[in-house]
Amino acid sequence: xxxxxxxxxxxxxxxxxxxxxxxxxxxxxxxxxxxxxxxxxxxxxxxxxxxxxxxxxxxxxxxxxxxxxxxxxxxxxxxxxxxxxxxxxxxxxxxxxxxxxxxxxxxxxxxxxxxxxxxxxxxxxxxxxxxxxxxxxxxxxxxxxxxxxxxxxxxxxxxxxxxxxxxxxxxxxxxxxxxxxxxxxxxxxxxxxxxxxxxxxxxxxxxxxxxxxxxxxxxxxxxxxxxxxxxxxxxxxxxxxxxxxxxxxxxxxxxxxxxxxxxxxxxxxxxxxxxxxxxxxxxxxxxxxxxxxxxxxxxxxxxxxxxxxxxxxxxxxxxxxxxxxxxxxxxxxxxxxxxxxxxxxxxxxxxxxxxxxxxxxxxxxxxxxxxxxxxxxxxxxxxxxxxxxxxxxxxxxxxxxxxxxxxxxxxxxxxxxxxxxxxxxxxxxxxxxxxxxxxxxxxxxxxxxxxxxxxxxxxxxxxxxxxxxxxxxxxxxxxxxxxxxxxxxxxxxxxxxxxx
Ligand SMILES: NC(=O)C1=CN([C@@H]2O[C@H](COP(=O)(O)OP(=O)(O)OC[C@H]3O[C@@H](n4cnc5c(N)ncnc54)[C@H](O)[C@@H]3O)[C@@H](O)[C@H]2O)[C@@H](O)CC1
Ligand SMILES: Nc1ncnc2c1ncn2[C@@H]1O[C@H](COP(=O)(O)OP(=O)(O)O)[C@@H](O)[C@H]1O
Ligand SMILES: [K+]
Numbered sequence: 001x002x003x004x005x006x007x008x009x010x011x012x013x014x015x016x017x018x019x020x021x022x023x024x025x026x027x028x029x030x031x032x033x034x035x036x037x038x039x040x041x042x043x044x045x046x047x048x049x050x051x052x053x054x055x056x057x058x059x060x061x062x063x064x065x066x067x068x069x070x071x072x073x074x075x076x077x078x079x080x081x082x083x084x085x086x087x088x089x090x091x092x093x094x095x096x097x098x099x100x101x102x103x104x105x106x107x108x109x110x111x112x113x114x115x116x117x118x119x120x121x122x123x124x125x126x127x128x129x130x131x132x133x134x135x136x137x138x139x140x141x142x143x144x145x146x147x148x149x150x151x152x153x154x155x156x157x158x159x160x161x162x163x164x165x166x167x168x169x170x171x172x173x174x175x176x177x178x179x180x181x182x183x184x185x186x187x188x189x190x191x192x193x194x195x196x197x198x199x200x201x202x203x204x205x206x207x208x209x210x211x212x213x214x215x216x217x218x219x220x221x222x223x224x225x226x227x228x229x230x231x232x233x234x235x236x237x238x239x240x241x242x243x244x245x246x247x248x249x250x251x252x253x254x255x256x257x258x259x260x261x262x263x264x265x266x267x268x269x270x271x272x273x274x275x276x277x278x279x280x281x282x283x284x285x286x287x288x289x290x291x292x293x294x295x296x297x298x299x300x301x302x303x304x305x306x307x308x309x310x311x312x313x314x315x316x317x318x319x320x321x322x323x324x325x326x327x328x329x330x331x332x333x334x335x336x337x338x339x340x341x342x343x344x345x346x347x348x349x350x351x352x353x354x355x356x357x358x359x360x361x362x363x364x365x366x367x368x369x370x371x372x373x374x375x376x377x378x379x380x381x382x383x384x385x386x387x388x389x390x391x392x393x394x395x396x397x398x399x400x401x402x403x404x405x406x407x408x409x410x411x412x413x414x415x416x417x418x419x420x421x422x423x424x425x426x427x428x429x430x431x432x433x434x435x436x437x438x439x440x441x442x443x444x445x446x447x448x449x450x451x452x453x454x455x456x457x458x459x460x461x462x463x464x465x466x467x468x469x470x471x472x473x474x475x476x477x478x479x480x481x482x483x484x485x486x487x488x489x490x491x492x493x494x495x496x497x498x499x500x
Contacts, residue, residue: 012231012232012233012234012236012237013191013223013228013230013231013232014191014192014193014194014196014197014228014230014231014232014433015190015191015192015193015223015226015228015230016171016172016193016194016228016230017136017171017172017193018172019226019227019228020136020171020189020190020191020193020226021136022225022226022227023190023218023222023223023225023226024037024218026218026222026225026226027217027218027219027222030219030222032217032218034102034103035103035106035107036217037189037216037217037218038070038073038074038077038103038104038107039077039107040189040214040215040216040217041074041077041163041164041187041189041214041216042073042074042075042076042077042078042080042081042107043077043078043081044187044189044212044214044216045074045075045077045078045130045132045161045163045187045214046077046078046079046080046081046082046085047081047214048161048185048187048212049062049078049082049087049128049130049161050081050082050085050087052128052159052161052184052185053087053127053128053159056159058127058128058159059127060088060125060126060127060128061088061089061090061125061126061127061128062079062082062087062088062089062090062126062127062128062129062130063089063090063091063092063116063122063123063126063128063129063130063158064076064078064079064089064090064091064092064129064130064132065092065094065129065130065131065132065133065149065153065167066079066091066092066093066094066097066132066133067093067094067132067133067134067146067167068094068095068099068100069104069134069135069137070102070103070104070135070137071132071133071134071135071136071137071163071164071167072093072094072100072104072132072133073100073102073103073104073105073106073107073108074107074132074135074163074164075091075130075132075163076091076104076107076108076110076111076132077107077110077111078130078132078163079091079111079113079130080107080110080111080113083113089113090113090114090115090116091111091113091114091115091116092115092116092117092118092119092122092123092149093115093118094118094133094145094146094149095118097115118145118149120148120149120151120152121152123149123152123153123156123158124152124156126156126158127158127159128158128159128160128161129153129156129158129159129160129161130161130162130163131150131153131160131161131162131163131166131167131181131183132163133146133149133150133167133181134146134165134167134168135163135164135165135167135171136164136165136171136193138165138167138168138169138170138171141168141177141178141179142167142168142178142179142180143178146167146179147178147179150167150168150179150180150181151179153181154179154181154182159184160181160182160183160184160185161183161184161185161186161187162181162183162185162186162187162205162206163186163187164186164187164188164189165186165188165193165195165196165201165205166180166181166182166183166186166201166204166205167180167181168180168181169181169195169201169204169205170195170201171193171194171195171196172193172194172195172399172401173194173195173198173201173398173399173400173401173402174194174195174196174197174198174199174200174201174202174400174421175195175198175200175201175397175398175399176200176201176204180204181204182204183204183205183206183210184206184210185205185206185210185211185212186205186206186210186211186212187212187213187214188211188212188213188214189213189214189216189218190213190214190215190216190218190223191213191223191228192211192213192232194230194401194433196211197232197421197433197435198400198401198421198423198433199419199420199421202421202435208435229429229430229431230401230430230431230432230433231430231431231432231433232432232433232435233422233424233432233433233434233435233436233469233472233473234436234473235470235473235500237432237466237469238462238466238467238469238470238473239500241462241463241466241467241470242457242462242466242470242500243281243457243460243461243462244500245281250283251283251284252283252284252323253283254281254282254283254284254459254460255282255283255284255325255326255458255459255460255461256282256283256284256285256286256321256323256324256325256459257274257277257282257284257285257286257324257325257326257327257328257455257456257459258285258286258288258318258319258324258326258327258328258351259273259274259277259285259286259287259288259304259327259328259329259331259452259455260288260315260327260328260329260330260333260339260342260359261287261288261289261290261293261297261309261332261333262293262331262332262333262334263290263293263332263333263334264293266331266332267293267296267297267332268332268445269331269332269357269445269448270287270289270297270331270332270333270448271287271297271300271301271304272331272445272448272449272452272488272489272492273328273331273356273448273449273451273452273455274287274301274304274452275301275303275304275452275492276448276449276450276451276452276453276456276491276492276495277328277452277453277455277456277459278303278304278456279453279456279492279495279496280453280456280457280471280474280495280499281456281457281460281499282455282456282457282459282460283459283460284305285303285304285305285456286304286305286306286307286318286324287301287304287305287306287307288307288309288314288315288318289306289307289308289309290309290310291308291309291310294306294308312338312341312342312345315342316342316345319345319346319349319351324351325351325352325458325459326351326352326353326354326455326458326459327346327349327351327352327353327354327455328353328354328356328451328452328455329342329343329346329353329354329355329356329359330354330355330356330357330358330359330360330381330451331356331357331358331447331448331451331452332357332358332448333357333358333359333362334358335358335361335362336362337362339358339359339362340359340362340363340369343355343359343362343363343370344369344370347370347378350375350376351376352376352377352378352379352458352459352464353376353377353378353379354378354379354381354451354454354455354458355370355378355379355380355381356380356381356447356448356451357381357386357447357448357451360380360381360382360386360389360390361386361389363390364389364390365389365392367390367391367410367411370411371411371412377413377414377458377463377464378411378412378413378414378464379413379414379415379416379454379458379464379467379468380407380411380413380414380415380416381416381418381447381450381451381454381468382415382416382417382418383418383419383447384396384417384418384419387403387407387417390407391403391406391407391410394406394407396417396419400417400419400421400423401423401425401431401433403417404417404423404424404425404431405425405429405431407425408425408426408427408431409427409429411427412427413427413464414426414427414464414465414468416450416454416468416472418447418450420437420439421433421434421435422434422437422472424465424468424469424472426464426465430465432465432469434469434472434473434476436473436476436477436480437472437475437476437479438476438479438480438483440479440482440483440484440485440486441475441476441479441486443486443487443488444488445487445488445489446475446479446488446491448488449475449488449491449492450471450472450475453471453474453475453495454467454468454471456471457470457471474495474498474499475491477498478491478494478495478497478498479491479494481494481497481498482494
């Protein structure tokens with residue numbers, strides 16, 4: 001038996017179902033018979049099924065649910081191998097198997113084992129259920145017998161394996177409407193799809209350690225020809241751009257960041273961001289504190305330079321220092337005209353700018369005010385609420401990846417759409433999906449730490465998209481290492497342990 005490749009070893013490009021269809025077409029045009037692709041796909045499913053039966057010491061019947069398209073064809077192939085290897089395996093087709101076409105019909109004809117009538121009750125005794133109902137071709141919510149079979153499978157005690165995608169899950173968006181197969185493990189082909197990584201899809205595939213990517217004979221060189229520009233966020237994506245300190249480093253080489261100070265009640269937010277920027281290697285951080293908060297900030301901070309500002313002019317005076325390469329505005333800054341004005345001036349100054357929290361909300365409903373001529377990079381880090389205030393016509397709940405991409409194009413900057421599946425999108429179309437963030441990050445102040453980390457990497461010269469991806473990944477990794485009960489300031493202390 002061949003062993004399927006775990007997704008972590010399979011590189012970090014993700015292909016959408018339509019890019020996958022293109023890869024399939026190019027492989028066939030390049031001389032690979034399409035039936036060979038299906039044969040390899042079904043074989044990989046059988047490999048994982050057999051390995052799982054043995055690893056779990058399971059015995060008993062295996063039922064393959066086979067849908068009306070090529071996903072069903074993969075199912076027939078897997079059933080043939082499993083019977084050849086001595087397993088008690090039957091195929092339960094959805095609808096009339098005589099209606100199968102093309103390669104799927106060929107694989108139906110090659111299968112000479114039992115074909116049983118679709119009946120949810122018949123799944124109760126299965127030791128394993130293989131879901132080959134729908135994959136990339138899913139185009140509407142499951143209903144009728146398909147939904148009943150999936151619901152019965154989810155309720156059964158059987159081990160559940162999904163072919164390509166759990167049926168009901170959209171491969172492009174990770175969305176589910178209606179029933180969806182809940183897999184213990186999933187085998188996909190050639191490359192993972194965004195839907196395997198974006199929540200809730202990630203959890204329905206069995207989790208990241210249970211997503212297997214099988215080589216089915218499509219050459220790696222085809223990947224570039226599909227136009228795929230979506231990535232799993234991991235160090236392979238940004239490691240080469242990571243700014244390591246070297247013998248010639250000094251604090252000015254490592255960059256000087258200016259952070260706009262906060263107001264009541266979120267006085268600590270700008271401190272979290274400032275310290276986070278230093279923790280990722282920023283050389284110097286100046287916090288511009290409004291005069292009424294100056295004594296508090298100066299008293300609370302040891303490593304950050306604190307300067308008093310009496311008005312917007314004071315901030316602009318500090319910004320005039322040519323050594324300041326990046327400005328971060330937003331954490332605790334207060335929503336309103338003053339903050340918006342400073343953000344615009346920072347953008348106009350040609351500095352790289354990170355806009356977070358209140359600096360984003362200050363542009364609610366008037367995004368056009370942000371569209372200033374800025375030759376440098378701008379990074380926006382909205383959570384879903386802030387995203388909705390800025391981009392009311394884009395719905396991340398429909399298509400998180402697409403919404404972040406459109407937003408990035410619209411503002412001409414990097415958009416970091418935060419949440420359980422943070423998406424980092426660039427105006428040139430690149431996008432990364434993050435998958436290492438634990439749920440205990442959902443506590444006040446963690447977003448401030450993240451924007452500080454992004455600014456702290458950018459100030460060292462790391463390109464904006466890579467800096468945002470690196471910060472999001474390191475932020476997740478640091479949180480993972482702390483565990484439940486974490487608060488935002490714990491992250492600051494944990495950052496050094498996860499730096500590359
Ligand atoms: N693209 C490739 O390179 C390869 C694809 N393969 C398999 O082919 C699959 C895609 O095959 P298809 O394009 O035939 O699509 P599917 O087998 O996913 O779906 C088949 C048909 O079901 C219908 N359908 C969709 N959603 C439905 C719903 N909710 N209720 C009822 N009917 C519904 C649609 O008309 C669709 O065309 C992949 O997921 C994968 O398993 C493999 O054979 C290997 C190679
Ligand atoms: N359920 C979750 N799973 C993983 N990460 C989460 C979850 N909820 C929130 N986060 C992360 O926590 C951070 C919260 O940021 P934000 O909402 O801006 O908080 P704050 O403004 O209080 O700092 C973001 O990095 C976000 O991606
Ligand atoms: K499936």
